[in-house]
Structures are given as C-alpha cells and as structure tokens.
Amino acid sequence: MGIVIFIDMDYFFAACEELHHPEIKGKPFAVGTAPEASKIRGVIQTCNYEARAFGVRSGMSTAIALQKKPDMIYLESDDVYYEEVSKRILEILKRYGMAVEECSIDEFAIDAAALDYEKAFETGKRIKGEINADLGLPCTVGVSFGKTFAKMACDDGKPNGAVLLKEAEIPKFLSAKEVRKLPGIGPKTEEKLHSIGIRTIGELAKADTSMLLAEFGSIGSELHNLSNGVDNSKIIDSQEAVSIGRERTMESETNDLAVIDMEIDSLSDAVVVELKKKSYSYKNVTAKARYSDFTFRIKSRTLQNYSDSPAILKSVSKQLIRELITSKKMRKVGVRVSTLISSKGQNRLL
DNA sequence: CAATCGCTTCACT
DNA sequence: CTAACGAGTGAAGCGATTG
Numbered sequence: 229m230g231i232v233i234f235i236d237m238d239y240f241f242a243a244c245e246e247l248h249h250p251e252i253k254g255k256p257f258a259v260g261t262a263p264e265a266s267k268i269r270g271v272i273q274t275c276n277y278e279a280r281a282f283g284v285r286s287g288m289s290t291a292i293a294l295q296k297k298p299d300m301i302y303l304e305s306d307d308v309y310y311e312e313v314s315k316r317i318l319e320i321l322k323r324y325g326m327a328v329e330e331c332s333i334d335e336f337a338i339d340a341a342a343l344d345y346e347k348a349f350e351t352g353k354r355i356k357g358e359i360n361a362d363l364g365l366p367c368t369v370g371v372s373f374g375k376t377f378a379k380m381a382c383d384d385g386k387p388n389g390a391v392l393l394k395e396a397e398i399p400k401f402l403s404a405k406e407v408r409k410l411p412g413i414g415p416k417t418e419e420k421l422h423s424i425g426i427r428t429i430g431e432l433a434k435a436d437t438s439m440l441l442a443e444f445g446s447i448g449s450e451l452h453n454l455s456n457g458v459d460n461s462k463i464i465d466s467q468e469a470v471s472i473g474r475e476r477t478m479e480s481e482t483n484d485l486a487v488i489d490m491e492i493d494s495l496s497d498a499v500v501v502e503l504k505k506k507s508y509s510y511k512n513v514t515a516k517a518r519y520s521d522f523t524f525r526i527k528s529r530t531l532q533n534y535s536d537s538p539a540i541l542k543s544v545s546k547q548l549i550r551e552l553i554t555s556k557k558m559r560k561v562g563v564r565v566s567t568l569i570s571s572k573g574q575n576r577l578l
Numbered sequence: 579c580a581a582t583c584g585c586t587t588c589a590c591t
Numbered sequence: 592c593t594a595a596c597g598a599g600t601g602a603a604g605c606g607a608t609t610g
Contacts, residue, residue: 446604
C-alpha cells in the first residue's frame, strides 16, 4: 500500500441540493429519508453547516432535528441525482490516469503510488480545484500512506481543506485521537473499547494483541494494526456488489398480508431495476421485517439456480415474509438479493 | 476441511 | 451532559451444515 489521495465531498447531499435550489444557500436546511408529509418518521441524512450550528447531525431522527431548529428547511433526498453527480466526480478523477476506488457515493481513493508526497499533494489540490470549478461543489482532500490514513487526514481537514500526512507523522497524528476516529469503529465498538479502558488510538496501539483478538475477533487485530500505523488495505478499481436491497417503512404498522405483499412487490421491482442496471443475476433472496418494538428479523433462502426474474423474487420474498409474521406488527419490510453473478451477454438463466 | 447457508451485528450517510 | 427517536444501504462475521 503506497501513497493515496483521498477525496471526500463536503456535506455532499446538501451541497447537491444547493446546486438545485440556490435560494436555500445560507439558510439552515437538511436532507432526510422520508417524504415531506411523513418527515418526522425519518432521519436526517445530512445537512449544511448552518443547520449543524444548531446541533443537527446526520443519522439523527428528523423529529429531534426539528426540535433543535423548528424552522429548518427540509428536503427529501434525491438519490438518483446524487448518483449522477457522483459519476461526474468520478469522471474528473479518472482523467488523471490513476486507479480510483469509489469508497462510497461521495468518497474516492486514488492510487498515487507512482508519485511522491509533494507531487501527490499538488495533484490532490488540483483535483479539488477542478471539482469546485467544474461542478461547483466543495470537497476536502487528504494525502497519506494508505487509504485509511488518507481518509483520516481528510476528516481532519473538513470542510474545504487539504491535508498532507506523511508516513513518519502517522503515529503522532493517531496517538491522542479518540478511537472513534478510526474508520470502522462505530458506536458499538467504541463503547466496548471504553469498557475495557481504551479511549485513545494510542492506548489501542499499546493494548495486548491476543486480548484484542479474543474480545473482537479478526476485527480486533485489524484495528490493532491500524492504530499502530499499519494499513494493509488496497485500492480496488471496480468493486463488485455483494448484495442489492430495498426496504421501506410503511405508513402504519400492520400484519395485513395484502398491504405487505404490495410493499414486497414494489420493493422487488426496485431491486430488479438495480439488478438490471448492473447486469447481475441473483441466487439468494432475503426478506426483512422490523417490528413495532423496533427489533427486526430476516429470513433468507438460496435458490437452486441463478435468476433475474422479478416474479421469482416476488414469490420467494412473499413466502419468506410470511415466516416472519408474529404477534408484533411490522413497521418496515425489506427485500434483498445476494450471491450475485454478472449476467452480461450471458445465455438464459432459470 | 472448505464451501455454503442462514442469520446477526455493525458502520456510515 | 446525553437521551430523545429510529431510514436506508450494504459489508462482514459467525456458527451450523454439508459434501
């Protein structure tokens, strides 16, 4: 793993919305998952810095966000548009002739192994300027040794920054930071680390390897390496999808199979659209139910053969969702396909 | 023993 | 300070099963 240029878009969905609706720029607003009519049932995906000033955060329920800033503007997220913008960013990055990994819709890692730090940093800043000039979008660039540390350098520079973190500086950069800043450590792992007395990355680096392995499994040794400045990840040019799914919270909680089946049909159609776009066939189907008490369960089935049929997907997921019916009503249902193969230009599959 | 299956857990936006 | 309230997408890990 060599030098990496990491590009992370600043408040990406919100920045896209500012392009669409210039008049909201400067006012606090947020992009959420639910339509306007039922927005309090959804969560905030992202918001601009004006809204963040009032304590609004991504992942926060919209009801709470609106307590903090009642007159905040609310917009329903427009994923199709964001995906389009993301592709345009990717095109800009590809012009530089280096391998690019799409880490997420708004994060990209560029393999700059052929460059030295100064050259990579210059290139990163140039890319940043180009994205801003061509698309009108702000971003932050981080350059370091390995994907993970380039991303962390990037996090440090947000928003609208550029950070160079050379390999020799990584241990010092890491040591005082809270463990939560390590990519891959979320609320659960953080809590567990706290409970064994580890709060900073420096403390994690010094922790006993076998203890981490016992407590956290393979993730533990991975984290131990990272906290010691060792990143074994590679840049993956084009990532194959492992699964494709759609899920939706229903208008009201129900066990009515007529309602649920309709939902399953429409989710299945959405999954097949995505599947077609990527020319995949599926062999595994999973149905998911979230209940009124917020617990959830899934049920899955592997088919005899690969398929690209919407009808099969619908009938299998309807069977599976029936096995998930309990006395607790369902508030959300989902359909997911996995075990995918590329079916581009392939003969017919059952 | 390795691959597969069914399912849970977790992270991130 | 930290709960409140709680969407959608996807990857990875794990124990059991199977060949």
